[in-house]
Amino acid sequence: MPTIVIPAFALFFYMIMFVTLIDVRKNRTVGVFMTMLLCFILWTGGSYLMRSMMWPGVQFWCNISIGGMFAIPSLYYVFISDFVGYKGYAKKSIFFFITILILILNFSNGLFESIEVQYSSLGNPEFIFVGRWTLVIPVILVFWVAAAIFKLIYVSIKNKEHNIKDYAPIIVGVASLTLGTTLSSIPAIGKFPIDTLSGIVNAYCLFYILYKRRLFNFTFAITRGTTYFLTTVLVFIIGINFVDPAEKLIKQLYPQLSNYTTLIIVGLLALITVIVFRTCKSSMNALFSRKEKQQTNSLKEYSSQITKTISLVDIANLLIQVVQQNTESEKVYLFLSNDEEGNFDCLYSTNILDNKHILIDKDSPIIRWLQVKKNSVLIKDFKHSVWYKSLWEQEKIQIDKFGIECLVPVYSSDELIGIVALGGNQSSVQYSQDTLMFLDFVASISAVAIKNAHLYELIYQKASLDHLTGILNREFFFSKMEEVFELNKEDSLSLILFNLDDFSLYNELYGRLEGDATLRGVADILKSICKKGAICSRYSAKEFALLLPNTDLKTAKEKAKLISNQISKGFDSTKDQWEKTLTVSVGICTYPTASGNIKELIDHTEMAVFKAKQNGKNQIVTYTSDTENTESKEPRVRGQVYAQYASTVYALTAAIDVKDSYTCNHSANVSEYAVKLAKEKGLSEEHIELIKEAGLLHDIGKIGIPEDILNKVSSLTDEEYEVMKKHVENSISIIRHLPSLKYVIPAVLGHHERWDGKGYPRRIKKEEIPIAARCLCIADSYDAMTTKRSYRDPLPKEVALMEIEKGAGTQFDPELAKLFVNMMRN
Structure with missing residues (x-):
């Protein structure tokens, strides 16, 4: 037998x-x-x-x-x-x-x-x-x-x-x-x-x-076809070995059924076939189907979700979640390769509070062991290998301390890019071969997603960085600034601008290559600060920005002083008298004490830099409503810039007066109203001076408008109105030839913009409009309504104020409109 x-x-x-x-x-x-x-x-x-x-x-x-x-x-x-x-x-x-x-x-x-x-x-x-x-x-x-x-x-x-x-x-x-x-x-x-x-x-x-x-995967290999084959083979073996004995037994015990022996045997074989098939099928289902379906569904869902994101954080969370659900592991860590050194840092885990101060050196025997195995491995097997004996004692202690039981390598094109570490498995089976194979499938799916996320971050990083200095460029700095501002609305936020003084002269003295090296050096100084949570950027050709979350004005001034000193000392040359020492003009503004939103924070900081430049350079200016807010390293020179061009401005306004006497008086009134509104708003002294000068110059472009349109006694036609709108562009064309007054251009350019975005010439809206232009808009409209025009008589002041109130939120800044109305009524 x-x-x-x-x-x-x-x-x-x-x-x-x-x-x-x-x-x-x-x-x-x-x-x-x-x-x-x-x-x-x-x-x-x-x-x-x-x-x-x-x-x-x-x-x-x-x-x-x-x-x-x-x-x-x-x-x-x-x-x-x-x-x-x-x-x-x-x-x-x-x-x-x-x-x-x-x-x-x-x-x-x-x-x-x-x-x-x-x-x-x-x-x-x-x-x-x-x-x-x-x-x-x-x-x-x-x-x-x-x-x-x-x-x-x-x-x-x-x-x-x-x-x-x-x-x-x-x-x-x-x-x-x-x-x-x-x-x-x-x-x-x-x-x-x-x-x-x-x-x-x-x-x-x-x-x-x-x-x-x-x-x-043996589990996945068990198919319906396997069950059919198993049944066929078993029935065939049974038939070969028992048909003849069964026939003899029937004839011996039941001779009266001799003529039906074949039919009885066929029926018995059919019954045996059904019993064997159902037994095999139920056994297979009991052994494999439930877990197979769970893992298959998990893989499908994970694969679907992971293809919908390019965020490394989201991918890591999905990976840890699917691993934890299918292995009953309490702890899951994700190590990713550090591109700079090639080591593997623990960046993500099941609990955000977990200690992640784990690093696997690229030359560690663990890495070399995983490169040999190419798939999931158990630490208990690793401990029986010669590789384990090569570990430093500290590495062995680290494995035991964090309770790591299983390591899953993540490969992309034969390159080890990550490691999933598991520990605290509560399952009675723990890490079976099917579980390890499932983890390999997860790692294989994850590899492509992680690689794509790395590539995206690399491309994003290259697009966001300034090519010369390696810090954020202006566009991405503004984007990052908005994110930080949203997170710090309930806290303080300081912005500092560093503008290198006379940098064109510095380039001429030392050459462009040395100038570029200097810019990189300044960026390095700022990056040393950024490591503590700050965000730095190259703001313009010779200007740098530093955003400090959770920082008040006093702390921001201290940091600004420290950085400006480092810049001056780091690039100071005293070999010859002709050599130029690098100095920097600094402007600071803090939210919410000196600005109400992100736009004002930027504008006010730029205004502080401008004041530092006009007051003698090489100094730190903070934007506040106080008069003493400048720390200078050189004798302070009060920059009454407007006074240098007063005679020119008066000559131009006089020329306008010949064409339109209204315009000359109107500009003086607008300037006065806008200055009072700026003071009511609490703007700085320098900002108020800018508004005063912008008010006097805002309609200077009307010198280029035909007299028949300026003095027309009836309403303007659409064509005439389009010509009249050109006075804004004319004003900019005149002011741009007065270099030291170019800072008033944003206010002049925007004084006909509307809060709802329906103004001209740029159709910008809300905080996009400079606050100086918003002040001029209200002052301009009020004076236009309350003075005699060629085509109508003046409106009563109360009616004009009611119109201002009516236009709040559509034509005018609602906050400034309310301040202006209350100010005029009081």
Whole structure:
């Protein structure tokens, strides 16, 4: 009975493994193993059919069985070579040609002289093989292959690529197969199918190696087709071995049913088929389906979600979440490669409060071990390897301290870009092979997303940085400033602008290359401050910005003084008198004490810089309503800039007066009203002076408007109104030729803009309009309504104020409109 049952069981076992692997994604190693399985099927199938005395005869099935058995050793060597990563082809070729020779001898009856069949006392057939001297060739091949395999394993262990534990199943399988094949060639022992039994042990060891190395997912390989095949094979085996005894039993016990024997047996086989199929199906579902569905659904959902984001933070959170849900691990850490040094920093974890001060050096044995393994590994296995002995003691303590139990490498194009570390697994199964394979799938999906996120951040960083200094450019600084402002609305926020004095002269003295080096040096000074939470930017060609969250005015002034001193000392040259010392004019404004929104914060800081420039340079000016707000390093020179051009301005207004006497008086009135409104708002002295000068100059462009339009006694047509609107652009064209008065241009340009964005010439709205222009807009409209015009009489002052109130929020800044109305009524 064993001579039949063992080959039948072996055949069944091999066919199940082969069918299981059909649906698996193939690689070279799995392909070689499946070829070996075909040889095992020929070996055991031929042995089974030979011992069952099947047609076309014992000799035919014996040749099939022997041929399959002796084709296995060379395939075995190829399989192990792939497993250990050995690329040599010479020995593989030799083994291949010897195998061809053996197969030729086998099918030409050159290995055995005869095969005798004898029957035992129970009537069971026994087979006696009489071998030729040529049988020594396959025996030598078997031992040669076994020795070559053990040598490959020894070299791999010696080179620290694997440890002895990794090869234990291979060693057991090779020893079993070698021993079984050798013993089966001995006539006294060859009667028993010991070679087939050893083949089963060997095949199981290899299957286990593949599964443990996660070259396929056994759970995912179990399909409906596998269940059908399993049922068919079981029913076939049952039919061959029990149909004849069943027929004899029926005829003996129920002779009256002799004519229906075939029908009864068919019915019984059908019933057995149903029972076997349902049993197999329920067993498979109980073993695999539930967990398989959970993991499959998790992978699908994770893959879908991760493709919708390019944020590294979102990807990390999704990764940690899917790992934690499917492994029951309490702690999950994500290490990502540091591009600068190549080390792996712990950046994300399950709990934001977790201690993340963990760093894995790029040269650590852990990294080299993961590069050898290429897939998920357990720390308990790592501790049995030679790599663990190479760790520093501090690294061993760190692994134990953070409770790391499993490491999952994240590879992108053979480059290790990240590591997922797991710990605190509460599952009774803990990290099974299916779980480790699931983690490898997650890492594979994550690799592409992490790489894309890194590329996006790199591109974003390049686009956001100034190419010369390496700090934020102006555009991205404004974007970042808005984010910081939203986060600090309930706290203080200081903005500092550093404007290098006479930098054009500095470039002429030292050259452009030295000038560029100086700009980079200033940026480096600012970056040293940014490490503490500040944000720095190159604001313009020779100007830098520093944004300080949660910083009051006093602290901002201290930092500004420190930085300006470092700039002066760092670029100070005293070799010759002609050499220029670099100085800086600094402006500071703080929210909410001196500005109400982000636009005012920027405008007021720029105004403070302007005041520092006009008052003698090389000083720090803070934007406040106080008069003493300047810290100078040189004698202070009061910049009454407007006075230098007063005669020119008066000459221009006089020329306008000849054309339109209204305009001259109107400009003086607007200037007065706007100055009073600016004081009511609490603007700085310098800002008030700017508004005063802008008020006097805001309509200077009317000198270019035809008199018939200026003095028209009726309403203007659409065409005439378009001509009249040109006076704003005319004013800018005149003022731009007075360089020291160009700072009034934004106020003059915007005095006809509306709060709702329907004004002209730029159609900007709300805080986009400079506050000086918003003051002029109200003052201009009020004076226009309360003075006599060529086409109408003046309106009562109260009516004009009511119009101002009516236009608040549409034409006028609602806050300034309310201040103006209250001021005029009081």
